[in-house]
Amino acid sequence: MIDSKKLAQEAEKERNNCAQFLRDMCSIPGTSNKEGPVIERIKKEMKKVGFDEIKIDKYGNVLGRIGNGKHVIAIDSHIDTVGVGDPKEWKWDPFKGKYENGIIWARGSSDQRGGMAAMVYAGKLIKKLGLQADCTIWMVGAICEEDSDGIAWLYLLREKVIKPEIVIVTEPTNLAIYRGHRGRMEIKVKITGKSCHASAPERGINPVYRAVPFIKEIEKLNANLKGDKFLGKGTIAVTKIKEDGPSQCAVPSSVEIHLDRRLEATATKASAIAEVSACLKRAGIKDGKVWVPVYKEPSWRGTVYPMENYYPGWCLSPDHSLVKISEEAYKSVFSKKPIVSRWVFSTNGTAITGLCGVPAIGFGPGEENNAHSATEHMPVEHLVKAMQFYAAFPTAYSNANGLKQADKKYSAAKKK
Known part of the structure; x- marks a missing residue:
């Protein structure tokens, strides 16, 4: 007592x-x-x-x-x-x-x-x-x-x-x-293009432009995600966009999009990946790559302990x-x-x-x-x-x- x-x-x-x-x-x-x-x-x-x-x-x-x-x-x-x-x-x-x-x-x-x-x-x-x-x-x-x-x-x-x-x-x-x-996971998406000099953009394929309809699909997905009364609704958000190109004066060769996904009670890693892949398909992108990144930064003691960025x-x-x-x-x-x-x-x-x-x-x-x-x-x-x-x-x-x-x-x- x-x-x-x-x-x-x-x-x-x-x-x-x-x-x-x-x-x-x-x-x-x-x-x-x-x-x-x-x-x-x-x-x-x-x-x-x-x-x-x-x-x-x-x-x-x-x-x-x-x-x-x-x-x-x-x-x-x-x-x-x-x-x-x-x-x-x-x-x-x-x-x-x-x-x-x-x-x-x-x-x-x-x-x-x-x-x-x-x-x-x-x-x-x-x-x-x-x-x-x-x-x-x-x-x-x-x-x-x-x-x-x-x-x-x-x-x-x-x-x-x-x-x-x-x-x-x-x-x-x-x-x-x-x-x-709720759970959380990070998802990366890579969309490729064709780099060229920015003075003649028609010679290349701009992956940023290709990404625009995909990003709009992600916005729609967020609005339609379900949830439950206790844990709440699932969410997904674009949190970072990184282009890969030779210079500021060039159309980039690819763009990498970072997504933050908050997982509702019924969501799994597989279902979340499938939803993002479906967004690519609806955006008309057949060659996009989707993956879950792995955290492998050394700790303050120098120890590396790799962990997939999936947090159920x-x-x-x-x-x-x-x-x-x-x-x-x-x-x-x-x-x-x-x-x-x-x-x-x-x-x-x-x-x-x-x-x-x-x-x-x-x-x-x-x-x-x-x-x-x-x-x-x-x-x-x-x-x-x-x-x-x-x-x-x-x-x-x-x-x-x-x-x-x-x-x-x-x-x-x-x-x-």
């Missing part, structure tokens, strides 16, 4: 420490594959608050362990960020940020280092109050999520760095419990035992029922659950809709509340003796 009053009091004592840790992390730039300095800062804080074991794996993720119980659970936060974009859009230094009226404004505050700060200080509460129950708790600072959703967890799980029964994803949920999101969606049933345990953990701390919903964007859950079948749930501080923006911010009150949930979860999980047998391996066929 959790003493929720005592837990709240102890979390309040860590308010300033947790906020300062988040500010320290946000002051360290760390886009994908450049996370080394912030990883070291997290390792230092884990050591300071008394984690039982701390390690950095060969890919570059930082992992901290508390407890040595029967049930292995993990809590995830990706700690890379996107860049700052146009500095003129920011009203303050995106790294120094500002802290006023109980809110931290900085790049990475919400997406996604706030989750990291809250989980580390939840670790301190777990140690201080003896809340590890019969659990081994791994807290993971995952890298490279912004470039390739879930690649860090694909490494962790397929290389058997850890073997958790479940994972809590701490991407921002506004302190609600999230049980899934996932969705736990509202009756899944992990959802029910999470609801019980929430009620034990806050004495009310949680909101249960889903993300619009995608998370490391694409690999954790979508590819590897480990059930995951979402609970994080901050709001999804300010991620990647020049007004990104984190209410410190969210950090305090998230600390309490993460600290209470192992007890709720142990009390339930883990997941029901039927829920231990995720299957897309079970999602509702």
Whole structure:
């Protein structure tokens, strides 16, 4: 039984420490594959608050362990960020940020280092109050999520760095419990032409002009994609067009179009590729090439771990035992029922659950809709509340003796 009053009091004592840790992390730039300095800062804080074991794996993720119980659970936060974009859009230094009226404004505050700060200080509460129950708790600072959703967890799980029964994803949920999101994939399309001097374009075949009706077909496809009431509608968008030609004064020889496809519940990699191929056919292009690119950039530790840019969606049933345990953990701390919903964007859950079948749930501080923006911010009150949930979860999980047998391996066929 959790003493929720005592837990709240102890979390309040860590308010300033947790906020300062988040500010320290946000002051360290760390886009994908450049996370080394912030990883070291997290390792230092884990050591300071008394984690039982701390390690950095060969890919570059930082992992901290508390407890040595029967049930292995993990809590995830990706700690890379996107860049700052146009500095003129920011009203303050995106790294120094500002802290006023109980809110931290900085790049990475919400997406996604706030989750990291809250989980580390939840670790301190777990140690201080003896809340590890019969659990081994791994807290993971995952890298490279912004470039390739879930690649860090694909490494962790397929290389058997850890073997958790479940994972809590701490991407921002506004302190609600999230049980899934749409999938995502990247698709490239190459349309060829015939290069020639631009002073006489009639001598060649301009692939950009050939691409125009195809792009219009993609726009029509987006309008017609279906979805479901919970996860939402599928989408597809042209996000980049790159021409290949010898100079600015030449008709290019080919054009490469990059598509971002958000996958509705019924979509698969094969169906998404087929839809794009059909768009080429309707545009009268018989020689177009369609493929899914592979991410193979070296991590900050120099490790290359190729991953196809296909990130399947996932969705736990509202009756899944992990959802029910999470609801019980929430009620034990806050004495009310949680909101249960889903993300619009995608998370490391694409690999954790979508590819590897480990059930995951979402609970994080901050709001999804300010991620990647020049007004990104984190209410410190969210950090305090998230600390309490993460600290209470192992007890709720142990009390339930883990997941029901039927829920231990995720299957897309079970999602509702």
